[in-house]
Amino acid sequence: MKTPKFLKILCVFLSLLMLSSCYSVRMKVTNGFGPELDDTGFDDEDNEDPARGQLFRTIDTIITVKTTTDENPVNIDACESGALHTVEYRSTFGGVLLYLVTFGRKRKMKVKYVCVKDQG
Amino acid sequence: MATTKTTPRERWNTIHKNGPFPLKFFLSTKMEKKNMMPNPLDRYNDAANEMRRLLLVASNQNHGFRSFGARWSMSSIAHQKDRMHFTANLNVKIAIQPSDMHGNSPYQSDNLHLLQCGNTIKETSFYLERLGKSLKASGASNGQTIAGCISTGVHGSGIDVGSVQDYVVGLNLILGPNPQDVVYLERHTKPALSNAFAAQLNARVIRNDGLFNAALVGLGSFGFIHGVVIEAEDHYLLSRHVIKVKKADALALADTLDFKNSPIKIPEKTDAQGNPLRPYHYKIYINQYSNEDTVPVELMYKMPFDPQYKQKFGNPIPFMKEFVYRDLIYLLVKISEKFPKAIPKFVKALSNSILPDENKVIVGKLSEIFWDAGYQGKAFACSFGVDHANSSKALKVLTDLTNNEGPVPGIFAMRFIQKSDGLISFAKYPFTCMVEIDGIIWEGSDKIISLEKYAQRMIEVLQQHQIPFTIHWGKNADWEFPGLADHMFGADAQKWMDYRSALLSQEMAKVFTNGFLKDVKLDAYNPNADPNLVADLST
Numbered sequence: 001m002k003t004p005k006f007l008k009i010l011c012v013f014l015s016l017l018m019l020s021s022c023y024s025v026r027m028k029v030t031n032g033f034g035p036e037l038d039d040t041g042f043d044d045e046d047n048e049d050p051a052r053g054q055l056f057r058t059i060d061t062i063i064t065v066k067t068t069t070d071e072n073p074v075n076i077d078a079c080e081s082g083a084l085h086t087v088e089y090r091s092t093f094g095g096v097l098l099y100l101v102t103f104g105r106k107r108k109m110k111v112k113y114v115c116v117k118d119q120g
Numbered sequence: 121m122a123t124t125k126t127t128p129r130e131r132w133n134t135i136h137k138n139g140p141f142p143l144k145f146f147l148s149t150k151m152e153k154k155n156m157m158p159n160p161l162d163r164y165n166d167a168a169n170e171m172r173r174l175l176l177v178a179s180n181q182n183h184g185f186r187s188f189g190a191r192w193s194m195s196s197i198a199h200q201k202d203r204m205h206f207t208a209n210l211n212v213k214i215a216i217q218p219s220d221m222h223g224n225s226p227y228q229s230d231n232l233h234l235l236q237c238g239n240t241i242k243e244t245s246f247y248l249e250r251l252g253k254s255l256k257a258s259g260a261s262n263g264q265t266i267a268g269c270i271s272t273g274v275h276g277s278g279i280d281v282g283s284v285q286d287y288v289v290g291l292n293l294i295l296g297p298n299p300q301d302v303v304y305l306e307r308h309t310k311p312a313l314s315n316a317f318a319a320q321l322n323a324r325v326i327r328n329d330g331l332f333n334a335a336l337v338g339l340g341s342f343g344f345i346h347g348v349v350i351e352a353e354d355h356y357l358l359s360r361h362v363i364k365v366k367k368a369d370a371l372a373l374a375d376t377l378d379f380k381n382s383p384i385k386i387p388e389k390t391d392a393q394g395n396p397l398r399p400y401h402y403k404i405y406i407n408q409y410s411n412e413d414t415v416p417v418e419l420m421y422k423m424p425f426d427p428q429y430k431q432k433f434g435n436p437i438p439f440m441k442e443f444v445y446r447d448l449i450y451l452l453v454k455i456s457e458k459f460p461k462a463i464p465k466f467v468k469a470l471s472n473s474i475l476p477d478e479n480k481v482i483v484g485k486l487s488e489i490f491w492d493a494g495y496q497g498k499a500f501a502c503s504f505g506v507d508h509a510n511s512s513k514a515l516k517v518l519t520d521l522t523n524n525e526g527p528v529p530g531i532f533a534m535r536f537i538q539k540s541d542g543l544i545s546f547a548k549y550p551f552t553c554m555v556e557i558d559g560i561i562w563e564g565s566d567k568i569i570s571l572e573k574y575a576q577r578m579i580e581v582l583q584q585h586q587i588p589f590t591i592h593w594g595k596n597a598d599w600e601f602p603g604l605a606d607h608m609f610g611a612d613a614q615k616w617m618d619y620r621s622a623l624l625s626q627e628m629a630k631v632f633t634n635g636f637l638k639d640v641k642l643d644a645y646n647p648n649a650d651p652n653l654v655a656d657l658s659t
Contacts, residue, residue: 005199015454024288030437032246033243033246034240034241034242034246034263034598037190037208037240038147038208039142039148039150039206039208039209040127040130040146041127041146041204041206042129042150045565048446048447049211050443050446050494050495050496050497051496052135052496052497053135053190053263053496054192054282055171057530079567087352117208117211117240117243118209118211119211119243119247120151120154120163120210120213120236120238
């Protein structure tokens, strides 16, 4: 049986959506005291992150807001220095889909960050 | 109080994955919080007490102990199989005041700063910049800690400046668990700080040029380096120029360092007679697989600081820097292992990413020019120090080896540094040329030479051609090569061990010994070392 044309188009559209909605962007400050280094001593052989050796923290959660409210900034209290050095925001297809089907009430948040090194 | 978290671990690795190495315990010390102990000197001394406690535990358990900072060394110099101590959180910085200075000090007090061991080059630079100061030199990047830099001899290509250890004027070492094991070393001919200041560190003072120079490049084995006093200078700018020149001219200049009479010239960097100025930095990039008769060279010139430099010359740090995908690099290396003859083609294909941009002048602070490293994956580097007069000869010997017995996935470069006073610094010649090959770690097989064999052959061919050499302590090498330390440093190798023996108790010398020290045969303890070696020669 021949696949209906609209299904083909839908498949192409979804594929493109999945491709374009799954990416990450990383930003860091150029000046400042530099990143907090990983002090756990845990060596992950497979860690190929270009910032390997820095202490990455991850927020992987779903924020829920009401239809009539918006989120306040997500508060981070892990940085002793009080400053962020690197932030990586990841967008995923699942996250975009969740946002769409819940009309923006649920927002997938996947952020990795490194604090600025605390000054002794 | 400073606290240490001790965690059982099975392995440890460097940033560039040159291990893994076996490990029993990983230790990480955190300073007391500032709100609980506001005075930085109190926090510093509090950490010293904690370090003495840790050394006692190691000694009581018959364990070796080694501190490390940012894991940048590619050799096993930072590794200790028993106890490894992470220092990057120990980062107090104290500006030296005029009242803290020794009466005969040749230094300006506003240039001197006491840095605790875990301060990285990056954070130190930022700290100094806010005071209108700058480091005199750094390595090619900024992630190393200050104690790691001096222990291994991190260098840039500051022809008339030297390596990181060369602007260290005082060392605060902790030699063991007892209060009297806290010492402050400096040169007796160039004292920096007063006895009263050393007393605030609870340290006994030893002013002794010989001992200081021995401890300066101490390979992490001269006790725990708790702090260093560095001499900074007024902030300045560097203008960086990359041009392609005839390979013969670049190498002739390497052999002479006679910039004034060289055909290599940056038009705007000449004297009144039109002769080239002597640069701050000179580096040659060489793709040993290319037959081109030109090579890119990098020249940097010091300029007075100008607060408007970004408006005038643009931002030295790009908005975004792109790098070749790591997976692509690893894939190319995997292909290279099967088909080594492809390596020269891969190097050529990647040359735009590996070699610096030409025709783009960049002006920035030292910390901006030698900025964050872009690549921190699997990497190797073999780096040999030769007298600059032997630069081209050494390069030919090593590139011939690479072409004849390789290829290997890396390319050569040459940098130049002024002689260091460190007794076993690899910058031991009046001007040392560091001939280095950097690349990606590969696995040897019957098709491609292994890194271990390649490193061994590099030593052999230099010896065969009677080119005296040293090796960068933090880079890959055949460190177990018979008689290597003696070959590199002659009587100074024994002298270094004598100074170490005189300074440390036999028990603590064992604690501060690691596999690397044994590999290079610098671990011998001389119980009869002359105690005068560690005498305070203060006048």
